[in-house]
Amino acid sequence: MNWQAVYPILPEIILLVMACVVAMTDLWIPGKDRVVTYCIAQASLTVVALAQLWYFWDGATYYAMQRMVVADPMGHLLGLFATLAMMTTLVYARPYAAEREMLKGELFTLSMFSLLGILVMVAANNFLLVYLGLELMSLSLYALVAMRRDDTGATEAAMKYFVLGALASGFLLYGLSMMYGATGSLEMNEVFKAIGTGRINRAVLVFGTVFVVAGLAFKLGAVPFHMWVPDVYQGAPTSMTLLVGGAPKLAAFAITIRLLVEGMIGMAIDWQQMLVLLSLASMLLGNLAAIAQNNIKRMLAYSTIAQIGFMLLGLCPGVVSGNTVSAGNAYSSAMFYVVTDVLTTLGTFGMIMLLSRAGHEAERIDDFRGLARRSPWFAGVMAVFMFSLAGIPPTVGFYAKLAVLQALVSTNVPAFIWLAISAVVLSLLGAYYYVRVVKVMYFDEPADSHPIEGGRDVRILLSFNGAAVLLLGILPGGLMQLCAQAIVRMFAT
């Protein structure tokens, strides 16, 4: 084995080794607070993040492991964000898990394994590797959701997640096998070339595409494959909800790009139509159902469905009448959308965990009542998150929506312009329930007079998280440029 072959996948190797080290260390140095394990885990994640940053800076594209793996700027950028998201998740989750007897070594090991799965997906250049990464991530997450094994809600959530997730994996695998059957290759570039020849039985390809899209929609949580999302978000302990709703979204986006764009852009005319329907249905159902929720985790679950719908819109206008001129613009807008959405999601669930304490879950929207009196600072931070999700400037959520709408309108296709208008109207529905949370925090009297607990690390990181959402809203140019670069370089190779 030479250095050339290992270099592109060095972050993954480091992560794998360290995950095992963490698992072992935890056996020998248990300690009640698991400080050692936690520190090793965070340190190794930092190293992985720095490595990703280094590769992204380098900007080159490498293929490794007999072209099974591609290490390109888009993958590194998404990998970097996923790692950062995982680090943030662990900071938020540690005190919460400690109070609920979930602070075991497995929390860290499994989180690292799920991140490994994410990184594998992000860097996959082969159908089988996509599936491998997906299963590694999903199995770790199933176990994490079920970690509180004597809690009925959590167990039920884990069961639902597992059964539906397995079904989705089956869909995806079936679709991929059809593609393999039709094109004779598992490798993205080969599949791309084979579709491009135009000599392949179209019926088989379309059939495969349908299954692939359905599998992806399951993983993304788009309507009508969304049923698991509200139950898992609500049932899982909040720390695990964040593990499911944070970094994995980036992975789902990455495989969507890898499979649909890199592999099957020749079928864009077919999958774009499906994505349009999925996204409209997601925005409609997500926004309407969220209005009726009293449980904030469930509300955020439906809001996630709606946000994913909006993000999918950004993937729709990539290929217009066989022309891929607008592709870079469209896909980078979707990427910007998903990155900022994850950033905001981390903050909202972090806030829920901050307000929870031993024996009390701050799960109902009413638990946020009068937060502006109990803690003006954190009420302000939460308000920034809510306005960002609603897409009100000057928060980053507005520019995410702007980028996607801009991608739709600049195709100058009437159908896409109408799509943009309906997205705008549906996001107005969304504004209501986000703004309601602000109302509860600012206009209502506090029902709960407990001071806000939570360690200094959580408080500082949450404040940074809120500041990031606001500052990226005032100066969004840099992050947009990064996403654009990543997508453009992906097309260049």
Next chain:
Amino acid sequence: MPLLSIAIWLPIVSGVLLLAFGRDDRADAVRWAALIASLASFAVTIPLVTGFDLATPALQFGEKHAWIARFNVWYTLGVDGLSVWFVLLTAFTTPIVVISAWQVIEERVNQYMAAFLILSGLLVGVFCAMDGLLFYVFFEATLIPMYLIIGVWGGPRRVYAAFKFFLYTLAGSLLMLVALIYLYYKSGGSFDILVWHRLPLTLQAQVLIFFAFFFAFAVKVPMWPVHTWLPDAHVEAPTGGSVVLAAIMLKLGAYGFLRFSLPITPDASHRWAWFMVALSLIAIVYIGLVALVQHDMKKLVAYSSVAHMGFVTLGFFIFDAQGRGNELAVSGAIVQMVSHGFVSGAMFLCIGVLYDRVHSREISAYGGVVNTMPKFAAFAVLFAMANCGLPGTAGFVGEWMVILGTVKANFWIAAAAATTLIWGAGYTLWMVKRVYFGAVANDDVRTLRDLDRREFAMLSILAVAVLAMGLYPKPLTDVMHVSVVELLRHASVPKLAP
């Protein structure tokens, strides 16, 4: 010196500092800090008028910096004769609002003051922004502080009013966002408003863009029939909130018509001028009648605002038979916007003075206030007279100019609009009669104390402004003259794309 940037960011930064460091146990320090910050922000805007070049319609005090390179968005600021007065009006209103809240707001003082300072900076930003996206960001961002002001410090139905305000205005402006993006695309990737002014568009595109803008701005103005959020918001908002809403936020919509609709879609504006004129007349006549039957003083003034803003939109969209806009009417409409800023703000402050003492806004709860509060009644009657357009007060100039301009275009429309002098006098004077004159109605009124020095100062500043504008409006119209002529010249040339 980047005066406009300072005028925008000075209040915002001081607001944020107040949020960070202000506490209720040193409320007085917070109040003084807010007053100094707002006065400083006002002082910054004075050179805008003293240094204003009357001879050119071009943008002055311009600033341009790259902002979002990816979408070619620039941080472009500038003022011309159409906008400079509103920058001043905004900066002038903020210290008044701070003073009006001095002893009234006792809880969360720093948040209240910060909300108004931040709001003031954002509003100045709306009037200065010459980049479409920058305009939209400021325009939308104003929703957040106003929503909190109504919801936190408002009356009993504040939650309903705050939501109605938020969702109504958001609904309108989202369509505008699509129009902005479409213009961005059509102009080959530019958000520069001046580029859009020159951009030829087909009639169909113009009509669609015109209506997208219409929804955003008509809600803000507000025009009949999308005005229903205004009475609720006004009634529930705290005094300062009502003042800013009436004096400045309503002007955002009218300003939008001037900056976007007329120059960007001139042909659609001509085509649909009848529609705008019809809605304006309905606002003037029908809403005037609605105001007549109100029991609540704030509601009455709110409806009268809708009627007065009807004059503004009428002035903008009254074209003569050759399709030329009327300089007198447009200037009159802008004068009406400024004067309404002073007069309606003052009316709401007067209601606030009464409300702070009696805690009722019902007209029937008062009677004979003049007996116990003679100084206050003098001010209140002056502002009421200005509200119904008495010559010599600010309210007269704008209405008179608009009516005069309208007569040139169409006598009957002018006649219908002129009836406002009857309705306005009707509802305003009848309210004055019931609240201020007559015998002392009850014990609440009997125990009223007259204005203290703070209130006296606040009202006398406004009284001076109202009289000065009414007696000598020439400086006001001089500043806008060249810009209005240029706007009308631009709007009379068809720019249909082939």
